[in-house]
Amino acid sequence: MLQNGRLNIYLDTDGTSDQNITATSDLRDSKWHHVAAIKEDDLVKLYIDGVNEKEETITVDVDSGLSMRIGFCKDCGTSSLQGFVDEVRVWNVARTQFEIQADMHQELTGNEPGLIGYWPFNEGTGNIAFDLSTNNNDGTLHGLVMWVASSAPVLNWLSTTPSSGILSEGSSLDMTVIFNTDSLSAGSYDAAIEISSKMIHSIVL
Numbered sequence: 365m366l367q368n369g370r371l372n373i374y375l376d377t378d379g380t381s382d383q384n385i386t387a388t389s390d391l392r393d394s395k396w397h398h399v400a401a402i403k404e405d406d407l408v409k410l411y412i413d414g415v416n417e418k419e420e421t422i423t424v425d426v427d428s429g430l431s432m433r434i435g436f437c438k439d440c441g442t443s444s445l446q447g448f449v450d451e452v453r454v455w456n457v458a459r460t461q462f463e464i465q466a467d468m469h470q471e472l473t474g475n476e477p478g479l480i481g482y483w484p485f486n487e488g489t490g491n492i493a494f495d496l497s498t499n500n501n502d503g504t505l506h507g508l509v510m511w512v513a514s515s516a517p518v519l520n521w522l523s524t525t526p527s528s529g530i531l532s533e534g535s536s537l538d539m540t541v542i543f544n545t546d547s548l549s550a551g552s553y554d555a556a557i558e559i560s561s562k563m564i565h566s567i568v569l
Contacts, residue, residue: 371399371410371417375424384422386411387417396450396469404458414465436506448512452493454481469522474498487511 369392376385380504387410391397400411410418434444434452451471457478474482474496482497482527493503525540 371401371412373401373408373410375422379480383422385418387412389417396448398466399533400459400464402458402464411461411464414461414468415462434503447567450485452481452485453479456480458517532561 369390371387371389371391373385374513375385382443385401385408387505391399391412398411401407402411406422407449408420408422409416435447436450450550453472459478461539471484472479472482475498479497480499481495483493483495483503486492487494491509493505494511495501495503500536523542523544
């Protein structure tokens, strides 16, 4: 949910000690933004477009039996998100910043390790958002549902050849990085290519 234009995560305890965590950037600029919330033990991290904007310690015991809601504000009466939502993913692992950046402009297959919910909102009609993960937790859309053609950046705009592989010690391999700009609009785009081995922990290009 957005609170005064800022990403807000509401942790519901089904009691009186609920907790809000709010990022700093104002997203009311008529552009698409990638937002992510990561929970590591008692720490919540908020990312906007792959950048860590806020970290806050959880001080409440969250009731895991309650529903997850996107674009809903518990304390705003009948108000809800005035904007568009696309490509919602839920993971049962704490994603790293590199992983967030690598996937934020790409569609998923639904079979990625740790992915437990994936709603790409490609239905185009109706009030059901189908979960394309292996858990099949379909969601229900409430309020005035309006389907529109996405103006988000083209997915899969960055690729590598080969996309994966293993090199033996002392060997080398030429790798091609491909940028597909055919349908990209003007703007800034971020992604991460990570190369790791027993000798080199990680290189980010």
